[in-house]
Amino acid sequence: GIQVEQSPPDLILQEGANSTLRCNFSDSVNNLQWFHQNPWGQLINLFYIPSGTKQNGRLSATTVATERYSLLYISSSQTTDSGVYFCAVERGSYIPTFGRGTSLIVHP
Amino acid sequence: DAGITQSPRHKVTETGTPVTLRCHQTENHRYMYWYRQDPGHGLRLIHYSYGVKDTDKGEVSDGYSVSRSKTEDFLLTLESATSSQTSVYFCAISDRGLGRVNYNEQFFGPGTRLTVL
Numbered sequence: 001g002i003q004v005e006q007s008p009p010d011l012i013l014q015e016g017a018n019s020t021l022r023c024n025f026s027d028s029v030n031n032l033q034w035f036h037q038n039p040w041g042q043l044i045n046l047f048y049i050p051s052g053t054k055q056n057g058r059l060s061a062t063t064v065a066t067e068r069y070s071l072l073y074i075s076s077s078q079t080t081d082s083g084v085y086f087c088a089v090e091r092g093s094y095i096p097t098f099g100r101g102t103s104l105i106v107h108p
Numbered sequence: 109d110a111g112i113t114q115s116p117r118h119k120v121t122e123t124g125t126p127v128t129l130r131c132h133q134t135e136n137h138r139y140m141y142w143y144r145q146d147p148g149h150g151l152r153l154i155h156y157s158y159g160v161k162d163t164d165k166g167e168v169s170d171g172y173s174v175s176r177s178k179t180e181d182f183l184l185t186l187e188s189a190t191s192s193q194t195s196v197y198f199c200a201i202s203d204r205g206l207g208r209v210n211y212n213e214q215f216f217g218p219g220t221r222l223t224v225l
Contacts, residue, residue, distance in 0.1 A: 031212045043198065043216035086150065090212055095166055096141075098150040 002027045002091050006099035013077050013106050021072040021102045023087035031090040032063050034072050037101070038083045046072070046085075077106045111135050112217035114199050120223045127186040129220050131199030133179075140182040141166075141200040141214065142174060144193075151198065157182055158204075189224040196221050 003026040013019055023032070034046040047054050047061040049070065054061055058077075063070040074081055084101040111134030121127055131140060141156040143166075153166030155174040163174050171193060173185045186193055199217040 033213065035216075041196065041219050043219075045213070045215060048213040088151075088214070095153050095156075096212075096214065098152070100148070100150045 001095075002029070002089060002097050004087060004089055004097050004099040006085075006087060006102050008102060009100070011102055011104045013104070015078060015106055015108050017077050017106075018073070018075045019077060019104070021074070021085050021104075023070040023072070023089075023099055025068050025070075025089045027091055028065065028068070029089040030092045031088075031096070032070055033088045033096075034061055034070070035086045035088065036081075036083050037086065043086075074104075077104075079106050079108050082106050112199060112201055112215060114197075114217040114220050116220060117218065118221045120225065121189055122225050123190055124188050127189050127222065127224075129184045129197055129199075129222070131182045131184070131217055133182075133201045135201060135203070135215075136179060137201040137203045138179075139202045139204045139212070140176065141202075142172070142182065142184045143198045143200065144168065144195040145198060145219075146195050154184065154197075189222075191224050194222060194224045 005024045007022045032050050036044045049061045049063045051065045058075045060073045084103050086101045088096045088098045090096045113132045115130045142154040143151045145151045152168045154172050157163045157176040175183045197220045200214040202212050202214045204212045
């Protein structure tokens with residue numbers, strides 16, 4: 001099956017810093033999503049982005065499908081950005097594959 | 109936010125007992141999914157449904173069964189719970205294919221924390 005690797009596995013930032021999270025995948029994909037799991041466990045949709053670039057406030061994402069990676073940018077980080085960020089990909093098998101996530105801690 | 113609820117939110121049970129988790133949606137989405145989340149493994153798909161009475165296995169389906177008798181409800185059953193099934197269970201929905209080939213944006217419920225003693 002398709003392999004998904006996220007990096008870095010852990011990230012610690014001071015409030016106001018910028019960061020880039022990466023998701024590499026081993027094969028071409030039809031779908032890609034980024035999620036934020038907050039400290040209370042809720043999985044929140046950030047982006048549905050099988051290709052191209054999207055922005056939502058301080059967050060933006062870019063997927064380069066031909067090179068098999070996606071990037072999530074967080075600018076001017078806030079303590080509420082803390083949590084785990086997951087990417088999930090699908091190759092048309094109806095079975096999404098999740099990466100193991102990047103754990104982000106933002107200190108005030 | 110997508111209208112997805114899960115019940116119960118927390119459950120403690122003993123090995124060997126049957127357990128049923130419920131996922132309820134108000135979005136009329138065709139596809140529904142059950143995942144489990146464990147440390148070191150991320151989220152893994154247990155079963156999914158692509159319509160009423162239409163279900164299929166995911167990556168980690170052993171020991172689990174599902175049923176979908178109505179569009180809005182997707183049940184996950186552990187016939188005889190084991191300690192290895194202690195996990196957080198998430199339900200997700202999607203309106204797969206809506207307007208676009210391959211489109212599958214998933215939305216998650218709040219999760220159920222299950223402990224099997």
